[in-house]
Amino acid sequence: MLNLKDLNSIREQIDKTDELLFDLLTCRFGLSKDVAQEKIKSFSPVYRKERESEILKKALESGNFGQYIAPIMAEIMRESRILQYGELLPFDKEFKLNETLNSQKVPRLPSGNACFCGSEGAYSQMAASVLLPDCKNFGTDSFENVCKAVYDGNADYGVLPIDNTTAGTVDEVYDCLIKYNLFIVKAATIPISHCLLGVKGTSISEIKTVCSHPQALNQCSEYLNTLDIQKEQFANTAFAAEYVSKKNDKSTAAIASKFAAQIYDLEILNDKISKNVNTTRFIVLAKEPVICSKANIISIIFSLPHESGSLSSVLSVFNALGLNLLKIQSRPDKNKPWEYFFYLDFSVPEDNPENALVALYLLEKELPFCKFLGIYSEN
Template identity: 35%
Template sequence: MTTVAYQGEPGSNSATVAQALFPRGRELPCTGFEQALDAVTLGDADVAVIPVDNSTAGRVADVHHLLPESGLFIVAEYFLAIRFDLMGVPGTSFEQVECVRSHVHALGQCRKVLREGGWRTLVSDDTAGAAREVAELGDPRHAALAPPAAARLYGLEVLRAEVEDDPDNTTRFVVLSRDPRVAPDGGEPTMTSLFFCVRNISSALYKALGGFASSGVNLTKIESYQMGAGLNPSRFYVEIEGHPDEPRVALALQELRFFSSEVRVLGTYPAHPHRLKGRAG
């Protein structure tokens, strides 16, 4: 049986993804992203399911700092349509609500209903955790923004369904493992995630990325972040379409390595159907 670690509580979006990908797996809820990754590193879990970015809120804070240092490999991706319901204890009316609890990202993705209600907000560690807190309080003045599964799990009543600002709101998750499980280069759409740090020379970033353009490799994501204080060079997280064994990708990576002080492939994995659907549209 596969043990799946994730940040959050049962009923959260991460739990939903874990159940979709590993329906017979054993769930291991964790208090934070670092704890979920550590569970895999230490052998307490086989894989970790981690959100990396959201179509509305952007990248998930801290995750890209943790991925390169974890020593784990990305082996799959999953896109989840995000739905948030406003929920309270049974018998609560919309007008009784005075305070809404949720994760900071969920509050940021449901601004319209929060403005309409004029409520104060409280940040919880997790969306499902916010639902549990409201259930434990038993106070009709408190409500939670959480996935629909949380209302069923904690016995809450949905006051208003699907209150997310963007109906196309989507979060991308990745699955991490100690085993790289590199996807075979069989002609199927493949993604490769990597991390690099450029050498301290003039135009290094321009030259490092030039190989992708000249080789016709599509860069779907590039993000920079600073490690530590001072004038340390920026690090970059990149995702590309293609497999490292493809000649054009191999050439691009060769040029990247020439102008970089460090290059680390974090994983090669099948492209999720949502990505292909978006391209077709």
């Protein structure tokens, strides 16, 4: 039977021990701050792996509870580094993001021209019209060519799909974010509503062939299975709509948007043919970072040292600084088998935006690769 008197006595001892720990930790963090003040003079590295490894080894060998003490010491040292980076940050002129993120904010993106992937009537053009209403837009034939147009100065902005609720991530776009030195300046999640389109006067019973992008055909497969039709694949939904318009044959229909129906003068035969709610997240890319007044999301891409627990260590930094992670996505490093890049979105707290800078500063200093992709708002 549990003796509450003995249990209360033990708890009193724990409370007294905790008070000692609080005092010792306060002293330790004060010393860490003193170390930072010395490092400001020389800008010597905050993270010294060999010293931390030595301390962790001592913790492991410290007694019967070494296996429990070591991870606590690892967390204490991580918090100490965060404190030191916060002290050094205002003095490090080589950390250009400090200047970038504190630069003048603009109320909205400047007008210009925007490139999207696809032809007239594509969902990406619709997204470009929504995201950049003051810009002229034009299409190209691949995600990479959208990035090239922006990088080469032939477009002010590029509009690309990056995630879809039914098809998942658009891997090629993530690869382009690694390859090209471009910045996300805006994002939006837009409903994708597939419609069955035909030339005017068509009845559904007349249709023998339905054309569209493979994903659109799959997303509408339940509806299409109720029809006696053949499926024909096209590079995108807009190409399919254009083909049906030019063919002018009631036996051929397309799956595309209401936007495409207007452009190619087609009739909407059915506007409820998707089997699931379908939304796509689009991003706007620019050659230089542009920070709008309501920007509150930061995106980065980074790689990790090939060590156990390295991802967990990075994520704990965001937790320690009170930064909310919105998304993390991995992509294989094509030049290093079994190694990965990580794409990460996090929100910037209104009450403490400096913590976002501290996190970026730490990652830039400690990771083998860390690329800032932009700070932006998302609708």
